[in-house]
Amino acid sequence: MVEVRSQEFDLQKIADSGQCFRLTPTAPGRFQLVALGRSLLLESTPSGVRLDCSQAEYRALWQPYFDLNADYGYFRGAIPAQDTYLTAAAEFGRGIRILRQEPWEMLVTFLLSQRRNIPAIRRSVELLCRACGRPLAGAPEVFAFPEPQALAALPDDALAGCSLGYRAPYVRAAAQMASDGRLPLDKLAAADDETLCQALRTVPGVGPKVANCVMLFGFHRLSGFPIDVWMERVLREHYSGGLDLSPYAGFEGVIQQYLFFYAREHGCPQGKSAAARSRTNRAVSPKESE
DNA sequence: GACCAGGTGTCCG
DNA sequence: CGGACACCTGGT
Numbered sequence: 247m248v249e250v251r252s253q254e255f256d257l258q259k260i261a262d263s264g265q266c267f268r269l270t271p272t273a274p275g276r277f278q279l280v281a282l283g284r285s286l287l288l289e290s291t292p293s294g295v296r297l298d299c300s301q302a303e304y305r306a307l308w309q310p311y312f313d314l315n316a317d318y319g320y321f322r323g324a325i326p327a328q329d330t331y332l333t334a335a336a337e338f339g340r341g342i343r344i345l346r347q348e349p350w351e352m353l354v355t356f357l358l359s360q361r362r363n364i365p366a367i368r369r370s371v372e373l374l375c376r377a378c379g380r381p382l383a384g385a386p387e388v389f390a391f392p393e394p395q396a397l398a399a400l401p402d403d404a405l406a407g408c409s410l411g412y413r414a415p416y417v418r419a420a421a422q423m424a425s426d427g428r429l430p431l432d433k434l435a436a437a438d439d440e441t442l443c444q445a446l447r448t449v450p451g452v453g454p455k456v457a458n459c460v461m462l463f464g465f466h467r468l469s470g471f472p473i474d475v476w477m478e479r480v481l482r483e484h485y486s487g488g489l490d491l492s493p494y495a496g497f498e499g500v501i502q503q504y505l506f507f508y509a510r511e512h513g514c515p516q517g518k519s520a521a522a523r524s525r526t527n528r529a530v531s532p533k534e535s536e
Numbered sequence: 537g538a539c540c541a542g543g544t545g546t547c548c549g
Numbered sequence: 550c551g552g553a554c555a556c557c558t559g560g561t
Binding site: 264356359360361362363364366367416450451452453454455456459472474475476477506510 | 540541542543544545
């Protein structure tokens, strides 16, 4: 058992933040995480989080996984007080952390995420793991996320059976590319942001949003700033003059998580259409064209 | 039973 | 480059 005492580590918020899909509540305050080819039980405590693992395993795996060496209070401290919306969002989201998840799993997961709600995404991820993921030792009916080779070799009907819909060919192509060297995920970990982003975009079904999610959640590039329909609403309704990201250079993605989580948890005035475009590391502004 | 969901590829002006 | 439209299912 390891206890992490911190007000900057909230399992429930992380589970609801939409960055991970295999951190699941098992009882009030209790969670099971399947990641890194293992299963981990966790529990929220009044002062932080208790992890059911050895001190050695914690230091080797879970401390980095939960990004527990980073100072999220410092990130929030960069928010100017006059930005009252972001200040409120960040306070509301205190305890969210950007996990260091595996690149391959994030690529597939966010390929699957397009035009779907979170329960449907979870379901497909679970089906994929059951279809061809390695069974975990000592944890019956729990399966690791499948390796690229396993997904590349999965028969068409089995793949379709995971309810991927039109995304099935995307997943297939990604698996083949990751297997045959066209998409060298290991090497890309050392590439600069731009190179990494371009490489991810060569996978069919990976557009700007998915690429930013994979960079942020799979490669821990905190400058990633995914813009989805929720962020578009936030930007339109609260930052019509444009959101200046320059105060948050190097951790734009943390700010994105606060805004996204806040908008989601508060429900939303259903709206669609017109959008703010953006490029990583630039100011997000509706009329920025350059 | 519609209606829509954490986008993207494609086509067309 | 901006806008329209189709796309597989399963949630609510």
